[in-house]
Amino acid sequence: MDCVAVYKCLCDSVRLRILNLLSRGPLCVCHVQQILDEPQPKISKQLAFMKRNGLIESTRHMNWTIYRIPEQPNPLLAENLKCLQELAFQDRVYKKDLKRFEKTDTAAACIPAVPQPRSTSSNSSGSACSC
Amino acid sequence: MDCVAVYKCLCDSVRLRILNLLSRGPLCVCHVQQILDEPQPKISKQLAFMKRNGLIESTRHMNWTIYRIPEQPNPLLAENLKCLQELAFQDRVYKKDLKRFEKTDTAAACIPAVPQPRSTSSNSSGSACSC
């Protein structure tokens, strides 16, 4: 396993904040961007960086790219997320992020548990993302 | 706690190899250098980097600088060393390093459990490091 690649992803505060969010569930780029209040290209690039290094994966759902921590995450990542839960994610920034995450929760239109084909999305017009 | 600083130290293969060694006990620079078979300034700088970031500490003993993982290591570091033990340190490079570490063991003249004042060192001339 490429431990260095994992640690390279973990050694940036923005990426840690993103992982804190993704620990709670999949998210589209615009939600992450909105919650962290950072420019879109910045978020997009950090997500791409982590995907390139095998920490997260993405699926396209209509207009949105949904990023998530894999079902079977990299073991080293999994362990560190557990640690961080106690050692860091209790800090103000991360808690604040999660608060905003929960507020954004209702916007889950673009992050269904299982990406639904357009025809099955019954709520709303089926296309709007509340971002 | 500055998690980013910890991860910054962990995301380099040479530093991981050094930490693998230091997990077994304190070491002077020349031993690390000898075991890893890397240039002295390189090792010295990487050790300084980790010390600067609070992962390891050093004491001067006669001519040698002994580096070690603190008694109370950074918790995030401690957890990761535990992980790495299973996930990475089983790999060839690390095992090879440990083999050389054990061979170097007899050279422990410059790495006493408790740094001894010169007068108390009874074996050998008390000054030579077998490096």
Added chain:
DNA sequence: GAGTTATATGCAATTGACAGAATATTCAAA
């Protein structure tokens, strides 16, 4: 003091990551 060993530091060149701003691409709705 001179010499030797162990370690640290300085310098130059290279590389990788990062940020910001602009632009390109993708996809769906109208």
Added chain:
DNA sequence: TTTGAATATTCTGTCAATTGCATATAACTC
């Protein structure tokens, strides 16, 4: 087909980290 929203990429400049090489410093021996 045009428009607009979401996302990705490109470009430029900057900065930190890494390396090799040379040299400085520290501490001990003689």
